[in-house]
Amino acid sequence: MEKNRVVVKIGSSSLTNDAGEIDEQKFADHIGALVALHKAGHEVVVVSSGAVACGFRLLGYPARPVTLKGKQAAAAIGQSVLIQRYREALGAYGLIPAQILLTRKDFSTKDRYHNAYSTITELLRRGVIPVINENDSVSVSELTFGDNDMLSALVSGLVHAGCLIILTDVNGLYSTNPKYDRCAQRIDFIDHITPEMMKMAGGAGSKAGTGGMLSKLKAANTAVSLGVRVFIGKGKGCDKLVRILEGKGDGTYIGAARPAVKSRKQWIALFSESAGKIYIDRGAEQALLQKGSSLLPAGIKKISGTFQKGDVVDVYGAKGLLGKGEVLYGAEELLRVLMRPSGRAAEEVIHRDHWVPLNRKGLG
Ligand SMILES: Nc1ncnc2c1ncn2[C@@H]1O[C@H](COP(=O)(O)OP(=O)(O)O)[C@@H](O)[C@H]1O
Numbered sequence: 001m002e003k004n005r006v007v008v009k010i011g012s013s014s015l016t017n018d019a020g021e022i023d024e025q026k027f028a029d030h031i032g033a034l035v036a037l038h039k040a041g042h043e044v045v046v047v048s049s050g051a052v053a054c055g056f057r058l059l060g061y062p063a064r065p066v067t068l069k070g071k072q073a074a075a076a077i078g079q080s081v082l083i084q085r086y087r088e089a090l091g092a093y094g095l096i097p098a099q100i101l102l103t104r105k106d107f108s109t110k111d112r113y114h115n116a117y118s119t120i121t122e123l124l125r126r127g128v129i130p131v132i133n134e135n136d137s138v139s140v141s142e143l144t145f146g147d148n149d150m151l152s153a154l155v156s157g158l159v160h161a162g163c164l165i166i167l168t169d170v171n172g173l174y175s176t177n178p179k180y181d182r183c184a185q186r187i188d189f190i191d192h193i194t195p196e197m198m199k200m201a202g203g204a205g206s207k208a209g210t211g212g213m214l215s216k217l218k219a220a221n222t223a224v225s226l227g228v229r230v231f232i233g234k235g236k237g238c239d240k241l242v243r244i245l246e247g248k249g250d251g252t253y254i255g256a257a258r259p260a261v262k263s264r265k266q267w268i269a270l271f272s273e274s275a276g277k278i279y280i281d282r283g284a285e286q287a288l289l290q291k292g293s294s295l296l297p298a299g300i301k302k303i304s305g306t307f308q309k310g311d312v313v314d315v316y317g318a319k320g321l322l323g324k325g326e327v328l329y330g331a332e333e334l335l336r337v338l339m340r341p342s343g344r345a346a347e348e349v350i351h352r353d354h355w356v357p358l359n360r361k362g363l364g
Pocket residue numbers: 010011012013014167168169170172173174175176177178179200201202203204205206208209210211212213214
C-alpha cells in the first residue's frame with residue numbers, strides 16, 4: 001500500500017445516535033481507525049461534523065435544531081466540545097489534533113487560499129492531525145460550502161490528497177436509496193460520475209445528516225476533477241480505513257489515480273471571481289483547448305471589463321464560454337497592445353498554466 005495524504009470525512013450520520021448526540025462507540029471506532037491510518041505512515045486530515053450534535057443539549061434544546069440560528073448557536077457551543085473530545089481521544093494515543101474552522105470566504109482570495117494550504121501542510125509535517133469543520137456559527141447561506149461533503153472535497157484538492165474517504169451510514173451509492181428499496185443495487189466502482197448516477201442519489205436519510213448521497217456525489221465529482229480518488233461508504237474496526245486504502249472497503253470507489261491539479265488552477269476554477277471578458281477567434285480557441293497553448297494577443301477579437309493584471313477573466317469563443325484564466329495585462333494596457341500594429345505579436349495574455357477550460361472531466 002502506497003503511503004499518501006488522506007482526507008477522511010466523518011459525517012453526522014456515522015457519528016451520532018438516534019437522539020442526534022455523539023455516539024460513544026461510533027466515535028471510538030473512528031478514532032481507532034484514524035490512529036491506525038496515522039501509524040501506517042499516512043498523513044491524515046479529518047473533516048469532522050458533530051458541532052451541532054455536541055452543542056444542542058447544552059443550549060437547552062430537546063432535539064437537534066432545524067433553524068439556522070439554532071444550528072449556529074448549537075455549533076458555537078458544540079465545536080469546542082467536539083475538538084476537546086478529539087484531543088482526549090487522540091491524546092490517549094500520543095497524537096495531537098489541530099482545529100481549523102473554514103468558511104467559503106477563506107478560499108476567496110489567493111492569499112487566504114494559500115495560507116490555508118501552508119498551515120495544513122505545516123501541521124501534517126509535524127505529525128499533527130488537522131480536524132476541520134465549517135465555521136458554522138459565522139457562515140451565512142451564500143458563503144457556506146453547502147455541507148461538509150463539499151468542504152472535504154475542496155480540502156482534499158487543496159492539500160493534494162491521494163484519496164478522500166467519505167464515511168457515512170450507508171455502504172456506498174445504490175441504484176435507489178436502500179433505506180426505502182430492498183432491491184436497490186450497490187455500485188462498487190465508478191470511473192466518472194454521470195447525470196444518471198446523480199439521479200440515483202437522494203437526500204439525507206436521517207435528521208442528523210445534511211445533503212444525503214446527492215451532496216456526496218457532487219463532492220466526489222469535484223474531488224475527482226482535482227485528481228483525488230474517492231471512497232463513499234462505511235466500515236467497522238481499527239483497520240477499516242487501512243482496508244479502504246487497500247481497495248477492500250465496504251462502499252463505492254470513484255475515480256482512478258491521476259496527477260494532482262496545481263493549486264493555482266484549482267483556485268481559478270473553483271473560487272475566483274471574473275473581472276472581465278475576452279472574446280477570441282477560432283484559431284486561438286483551438287490553440288487553448290486542443291494544443292494546450294497560452295493565449296496570445298493575435299487571437300483576441302474583443303475585450304470587456306476593467307480588469308487589472310493578475311485578475312481572472314472569462315474567455316469566450318464562437319459558441320460561448322470556454323474557460324477562465326489569469327491575465328498578464330490590465331484591460332487598458334491590453335487595449336493599447338491590441339491597437340498597436342506590432343502589438344499582436346506581443347507576449348502571452350493568459351499563460352497556459354493559469355488557464356482552466358470548462359466542461360472537461362479534469363482540470364489538470
Ligand atoms: N442512492 C442512494 N444510495 C445510498 N444512499 C442514499 C441514496 N440516496 C439517498 N441516500 C441516503 O443518503 C444518506 C447518507 O447521507 P447523509 O444522511 O447526509 O449522511 P452524512 O451525515 O454522513 O453526511 C443515507 O443514509 C441514505 O439514506
